[in-house]
Amino acid sequence: xxxxxxxxxxxxxxxxxxxxxxxxxxxxxxxxxxxxxxxxxxxxxxxxxxxxxxxxxxxxxxxxxxxxxxxxxxxxxxxxxxxxxxxxxxxxxxxxxxxxxxxxxxxxxxxxxxxxxxxxxxxxxxxxxxxxxxxxxxxxxxxx
Numbered sequence: 001x002x003x004x005x006x007x008x009x010x011x012x013x014x015x016x017x018x019x020x021x022x023x024x025x026x027x028x029x030x031x032x033x034x035x036x037x038x039x040x041x042x043x044x045x046x047x048x049x050x051x052x053x054x055x056x057x058x059x060x061x062x063x064x065x066x067x068x069x070x071x072x073x074x075x076x077x078x079x080x081x082x083x084x085x086x087x088x089x090x091x092x093x094x095x096x097x098x099x100x101x102x103x104x105x106x107x108x109x110x111x112x113x114x115x116x117x118x119x120x121x122x123x124x125x126x127x128x129x130x131x132x133x134x135x136x137x138x139x140x141x142x143x144x
Contacts, residue, residue: 002096004121006106006114006141010040012134014127018105019046022076030100031075033065035092037117038107041080049078057081062094075100084116092120114141 007014015038022032035057036043044054057079065077081088096102106117118124126142128134
């Protein structure tokens with residue numbers, strides 16, 4: 001299952017919600033791959049990987065995604081990316097067959113990445129604040 005989460009503006013809590021989801025799924029014995037596409041790259045802090053250099057998705061083979069211990073302790077693994085080419089999308093689809101959940105911290109401001117994230121996701125969660133700009137931003141993103 002590939003779940004993408006995004007917010008139409010920073011500070012809405014999307015990255016926090018995604019990390020809590022990862023921890024809750026792991027507590028239930030599920031294997032989780034977190035892919036951080038957000039500009040601020042905060043998932044390493046939320047997932048307590050701050051002492052680890054988080055590799056980029058493009059630099060890893062599918063085998064490395066599942067086997068490398070520096071990606072975090074199972075059941076949660078973490079990688080970063082700021083671009084998604086066809087080969088990366090294929091890698092993500094293959095990883096979805098290995099991990100129980102792939103959680104993608106999406107950033108609508110990442111022009112070439114975000115449409116690919118939406119295309120890959122089985123489910124998309126939008127995190128909004130209670131203001132017109134947030135709601136209109138999410139509507140604009142989901143309508144495109």
